[in-house]
Amino acid sequence: MSLPGANSLAVLLLLLLSTWPTCPAAHNITAILAARRDMAEFSRLLTSTGLADDINDRNTITVLAVDDAGMAALRARHLRREALPHVLSLHVLVDYYDRAKLHRLPGGSADVSTLFQASGDAPGSAGMVEISERRGGSVAFAPQEEDDAPAPAVLFVRSVHEAPYNISVLQVGAVMSSPAAEAPSSPESSRHRATDVAHKNGTRPGDDDAAADAPSRGGDGEGDRADGGDRAKKNGAIGAAPGGWAFLLAIKIFMVLV
Numbered sequence: 609m610s611l612p613g614a615n616s617l618a619v620l621l622l623l624l625l626s627t628w629p630t631c632p633a634a635h636n637i638t639a640i641l642a643a644r645r646d647m648a649e650f651s652r653l654l655t656s657t658g659l660a661d662d663i664n665d666r667n668t669i670t671v672l673a674v675d676d677a678g679m680a681a682l683r684a685r686h687l688r689r690e691a692l693p694h695v696l697s698l699h700v701l702v703d704y705y706d707r708a709k710l711h712r713l714p715g716g717s718a719d720v721s722t723l724f725q726a727s728g729d730a731p732g733s734a735g736m737v738e739i740s741e742r743r744g745g746s747v748a749f750a751p752q753e754e755d756d757a758p759a760p761a762v763l764f765v766r767s768v769h770e771a772p773y774n775i776s777v778l779q780v781g782a783v784m785s786s787p788a789a790e791a792p793s794s795p796e797s798s799r800h801r802a803t804d805v806a807h808k809n810g811t812r813p814g815d816d817d818a819a820a821d822a823p824s825r826g827g828d829g830e831g832d833r834a835d836g837g838d839r840a841k842k843n844g845a846i847g848a849a850p851g852g853w854a855f856l857l858a859i860k861i862f863m864v865l866v
Contacts, residue, residue: 634664635663635664635669635771635774635775636664637651637654637660637663637664637671637775637777638651638654638655638660640768640769640775640777641654641673641768641777644673644675644768646675646676646677647673647674647675647676647768647779648676649676649679650673650674650675650676650679653679653692653696654696657692657693657696658693659693659696659697659700659723662697662700662723663700663723663775666702667774668702668703668704668773668774668775669700669701669702669703669704669774669775669776670700670701670703670704670705670706670720670775670776670777670778671699671700671701671775671776671777671778672699672700672701672749672762672778672779672780672784673699673768673777673778673779673780674699674779674780674781674782674783675779678780678781678782678783679783681782681783682695682783682785685785687790688790688792690792691789691790691791691792693727694724694727694729694730694788694789694790695783695784695785695789695790697722697723697724697727697789698722698723698724698735698737698751698784698785698786698789699722699780699783699784700722700723700724701720701721701722701737702720702721702722702723702726703720703721704772704773704774704775704776705720705739705776705778706767706770706772706776706778707767707770707778710739710741710747710764710778711741711745711747713739713740713741716740716741717738717739717740717741718738718739718740719736719737719738719739719752720736720737720738720739721735721736722735722736722737724789730788730789731754731788732754733752733753733754734751734752734753734754734786734788734789735751735752735788735789736751736752737749737750737751737752737784738750738751738752740761746763746764747763747764748761748762748763748764749761749762749763749764749780749784750762750784751784751785751786751789752786753786753787753788754788759784759786760784761784762780762781762782762783762784763780763781764778764779764780764781765778765779765780765781766778766779767779
């Protein structure tokens with residue numbers, strides 16, 4: 609026998625829980641790059657510098673990813689520790705560009721802001737990247753300098769992942785850099801960045817820097833990729849659960865009351 613008013617209460621509860629706000633799973637750059645074993649080093653450095661979190665927090669973003677062969681040239685340059693996030697953030701455009709859009713640039717070129725410029729550490733116009741379509745259909749990305757001096761460009765290779773107007777991951781043939789990105793940061797900026805990364809990763813300031821400088825584990829990196837893949841699956845799954853649990857709870861309560 610149902611209790612008085614139980615049916616009405618159950619219906620009201622179902623209506624409330626059916627509109628319970630869910631947390632849609634946001635894009636996860638680590639999960640996306642986990643599918644590309646040849647980009648393990650790029651993915652690892654995005655995480656150790658805290659840029660992966662910055663990318664995941666953005667609604668619209670384009671990541672210019674570099675494979676392990678291209679990252680070898682970056683390691684050989686022995687950059688200052690504080691310069692590494694700046695160089696990597698040049699590869700994160702705060703706008704959406706997929707393969708099709710690269711070939712529909714107004715006038716054949718576009719100047720796009722990056723996370724380096726958004727950080728406030730880039731002087732003047734440094735931190736902007738010019739995208740240009742060249743003869744033969746190739747597309748080049750070149751960082752802009754404060755004095756408008758020409759900078760070496762890198763070429764678009766292929767599209768890795770496209771989620772229209774949300775996130776695009778494009779492979780480029782080499783690492784971009786510029787004197788502004790490689791210049792020493794102010795002590796205040798460096799400490800602030802290190803502290804932010806440590807808080808996000810649950811470590812002490814300095815631990816992530818050591819991890820960024822440490823070489824990848826030996827062999828072909830299967831252990832790193834397996835661990836990264838597990839983390840990616842866990843991170844990618846976050847978000848869909850609240851709505852599902854709310855619905856199951858509503859069904860159980862409904863069955864008890866009615």
